[in-house]
Amino acid sequence: MSPARREPRIRVPAAAAPINSGGDVFGGWVMSQVDIAGSIPAVLVARGRVVTVAVESMHFRRPVQRGDMVSVYAEVIRAGRTSMTVDVEVVVDRNPENPETLTVADARLVYVAVDENGRPRPLPRQD
Ligand SMILES: CC(C)(COP(=O)(O)OP(=O)(O)OC[C@H]1O[C@@H](n2cnc3c(N)ncnc32)[C@H](O)[C@@H]1OP(=O)(O)O)[C@@H](O)C(=O)NCCC(=O)NCCS
Structure with missing residues (x-):
């Protein structure tokens, strides 16, 4: 279910991300990036x-470390x-010296197009 790796929807350093008790990046921060990035193609x-x-x-496959480029x-x-189903993949670049x-991580989310009142709105025709 990996989305094609063309251009990332977002690219963000984990340098200032909150950490968990194990010293790795807090999973909720990663989920937030997933939700933001997933909304872009939607x-x-x-x-x-x-x-x-x-x-x-x-699915969290490996810990994210402070210093990773996400x-x-x-x-x-x-x-x-x-509605739209979106597949998301999170990749890090680590250790610039090596x-x-x-x-x-990877995820699958569902987004709904809404009107100005927050009610579901039919998707436009895709040409
Ligand atoms: C999203 C929301 C507008 C949908 O309203 P609703 O009255 O439940 O809408 P519907 O039942 O008509 O469902 C709309 C679409 O969402 C899909 N959907 C609804 N609940 C779903 C769920 N739990 N999982 C997957 N798809 C779901 C429906 O299948 C439908 O898809 P389709 O039109 O492509 O067939 C409403 O639930 C809402 O405002 N939720 C809060 C959203 C929010 O605050 N999100 C967090 C911050 S962005």
Whole structure:
């Protein structure tokens, strides 16, 4: 379910991220980046405002460390009447002196296109 690794939707250093009791980056911070990045292709498909309705899966594969450069890839894999399912992959670049690139998490979320009143809105036709 990895989205194609074209351009990351966001790229952010984990330098100032909150840490957990084990000294790694707090998972909630990673989830927040996932939600932000996942909304980007959804907004493009919806051509307007979306809200997150569900996190269908969230898999933390490896810890994120302070100092990692975090890239988040996301693609819409299914468009319904008003909803979009988005697959997200989180990758880090670590150790600039001895570089490695690791997949640290993946997720599947559902976004809904909404109107100005926050009610579901049909997706526009995709040309
Ligand atoms: C998202 C929201 C507008 C949907 O309203 P609703 O009255 O439940 O809408 P519907 O039942 O018509 O469902 C709308 C679409 O969402 C899908 N959906 C609803 N709940 C879902 C869930 N738990 N998982 C997956 N899809 C879901 C429906 O299948 C439907 O898809 P479709 O139109 O493509 O067939 C409403 O639940 C809401 O405002 N939730 C809060 C959103 C929010 O604050 N998110 C966090 C911050 S962004």
